[in-house]
Amino acid sequence: MKKLNxxxxxxxxxxxxxxxxxxxxxxxSASSPSGVVEAYYDSFQSGDYEGMLMLFEGSDSYSADKxxxxxxxxxxGAEAQKKAKGGIKKxxxxxxxxxxxxDAATVKIKTVYKNGNEEDSEMDLVKIDGKWKFKKLF
Numbered sequence: 001m002k003k004l005n006x007x008x009x010x011x012x013x014x015x016x017x018x019x020x021x022x023x024x025x026x027x028x029s030a031s032s033p034s035g036v037v038e039a040y041y042d043s044f045q046s047g048d049y050e051g052m053l054m055l056f057e058g059s060d061s062y063s064a065d066k067x068x069x070x071x072x073x074x075x076x077g078a079e080a081q082k083k084a085k086g087g088i089k090k091x092x093x094x095x096x097x098x099x100x101x102x103d104a105a106t107v108k109i110k111t112v113y114k115n116g117n118e119e120d121s122e123m124d125l126v127k128i129d130g131k132w133k134f135k136k137l138f
Contacts, residue, residue: 033096033105033125036132049074057126057133086114094120103127 036055043051049071053059062070094108105125112118124135 031130031132033098033107033123033132034093036125036134037107037123040134044078047075049078055134057128057136059133085117088112089114105132 040052040055043049043055050067052074053062053067053070059067088111090112092110094110096105096107098105103126105127107123107125108120109123110118110120125132126135127133
């Protein structure tokens with residue numbers, strides 16, 4: 001049951017991050033929150049789930065075993081998201097808000113799925129050593 005809950009939680013995370021990445025606009029650099037989202041999408045599209053993991057806070061300290069296991073969990077969550085929603089029809093960034101200190105950001109997105117559902121969501125990122133990362137996943 002615990003593994004199922006983790007998988008469902010990952011499906012939500014992957015869903016939100018995948019959706020956030022589908023806009024194709026904005027910066028293509030990891031020096032901005034939008035750039036990190038685009039990098040995540042590129043990794044998602046190419047099946048580089050380990051690359052996806054490396055965009056999260058704390059990922060630099062993951063062991064090779066932890067990266068492999070968590071990448072497999074992300075893969076299962078991504079596949080479940082694709083199956084459940086039929087894929088993405090349209091995605092747009094509504095707003096990118098970086099705090100006054102410049103060390104945290106929230107990106108608001110709107111996604112329209114091929115199954116007709118629409119979803120508004122937010123993603124939180126933090127700036128660590130000059131690089132934007134998604135808030136810790138595991």
